[in-house]
Amino acid sequence: MPSATLLGQALISGVLAGGMYGLLAMGLSLSWGLLRLVNLSHFALAFLSAYIVYELGTKYGVAPWWSAAMVVPLMFAVGASQYWLFDRFRVNELASLLITFSFAVIVEAGIQIYWTADYRRFETHYATESIKAGPFFIPVLDLTMCIVASVLAWGTWMWLRKTYVGKGLRAAAEDADIAAAYGVDHRKLAYILSGIGAAYAGIAGTFIALIATLAPAQIWAWLGVVFAVVIIGRLGNPMGALLAGMLIGASESLAMAVLSPAWAPVVSFSVLIVILLWDPEWL
């Protein structure tokens, strides 16, 4: 029987790891739920951002937060440009899946050409720092990432519910024609939202550079679990994405602690199936 310390520590690790799932899922959830575009290139943009942060940090000694200040606006521009293409060629939901998959493959190839396929690791002194709370250790970097993800999720959720722009976006996602009749310029708002989604990929990428391993093929490593998080959290719902991420992260981690680490990948999809079958009203 695992000890309480082991269970508590596993829960902390899982919730914090789930913060990354949520952070990655947010942009995808917004794009899919409110723009009806399934943007697989979101993962590629996150990893491209991670590689840029790695490059700036290891080659030029730029601190990650300064790199983020450069990467996030850049990704916003990429996201807005992507929407211009989708709009120009009237890309629908299914076609967006294929087009953004191709875009992700191109980005992956570009990363491999420039940074090679070899593993990259951005070593920082704060990567292993922890706060001690009783018998538990809370990794500082993971905690920071989780706080950032929470602030973004709550801020975006409020923005979508309390502001005219947010309400307009939600209305357009429900029925674009009716929303237009009430003066909502869906296209203009969509540029902003697409940019924000990609900017979130930039923020996720900054933390990926600091926490995870970089290799071009890693772009696809997060796809399955993040898709499960997006669906559990409900499309277009940033708070749902964050909470679902934490739920999956905690479930995976507890499975590692109680059963075997090999069970972790089964957990996310098992939780997804249970939730889809159960379909609780509160979700």
Add this chain to the structure above:
Amino acid sequence: MNERANAWRRRGVLAGLAAGAASLAAPSILRAAPSGTPVRVGGTLSLTGFLAQTAAIHKIAAEIMVNEINGRNGFLGRPVEYVLLDDQSKPEVARSLYEKLITVDKVDLIQGPYATAPILAAMGVAQRYGKVMIQSSMGIPKLQTYDRAFPATPFGPEPDKTYPNVILDAMASLPHPPKSILVLTSKFPSAQFMAKGMREQAEKRGLKVALYLEYESGNRDFGAIAARVKEADADFLWVGSLGLESNQLLEALHKLDYKPRNHFHLYPAPGPLALSPDGDKALCSTFLEPAEPFLSRPGVKRIAAEFKERATKANLPYAVIDAQAAGMVSEWQILEAAVNGANSLDDKVIADWLKKHRVETIYGSLRFDGPYNHGDAAQLIKQAQNKEWKVVWPKAFAAPGVTLMGT
């Protein structure tokens, strides 16, 4: 009759050794440049996909060797051309590409791909067409059942039994030998195979196996695993890791303020682990490092220098020749010795020659007459000391002044 057969066998061995050593040692200027239609050697590497990290290393090693061979006498006086395709790290793609190489591109010979799964896929095709296939990275030798498939890396026929004992011998030599072991492994087939062997051998030698854990290959979060490792607190942590998994695990342990007393890593990314502050005194498997006594083997110094130059130019973060690159070097050395020794491009003749002769390679003298065409096992242990890898065990392979360090 037996004596006569033995005499012939000895002659064969000596002839093979002499041919191999001469071809490695003699400068290319003394030989005529190869001419005529090129001998086309086909193969795949995982240039993209999740195994692509290794392909970059193998590709450089293969290019060096093709240049070396063409700088000597080529194959039977003809230049060698390497037809390399990308199997995308997928066994099914490897299978199709080997079919294409043999039937469409009509290559004369083939070289094996990287990693157990693509090798098994390619081996089926090689067997169907009777082609000799030399491979360097099949970590589960008993799966190599095709009689014209040959290993270029000296795993030995039962590495799951032999190598754990090398490691346990090393541990037993420490002033405070470990009494308990924790075996943690990726479910990547060759790592899992070795982990099971490690557990069995440790139990046989009376070590308490505090915990045996498996995780999925490509595991993202090591937090919970680290918590279990810390709680078990074994004297010796054996990790069947691939790539940066070792770094991730050690970092996760560091976050829990825990440092394993003795820790071994099976197939880690060597550069990042040696350079990591948590990697100090980490132990790792190897067959060769660019230091003495290995540099004294014929041609190794030159190949190591060229590898460093090319790998640096290719922007590889760890531009040092090690067991990965050496595997590919060995593949080409074996093929060169076999083709020129057998004086034929016929696969049956080449395979028969290999079974009767030893070949001098970067790994030393290899033979192919044991189970699954394997010879003697030659796994070594290296340790990260002051951010550099040093071979520490067996003692005979440690450079002067280098010793195994425990806690």
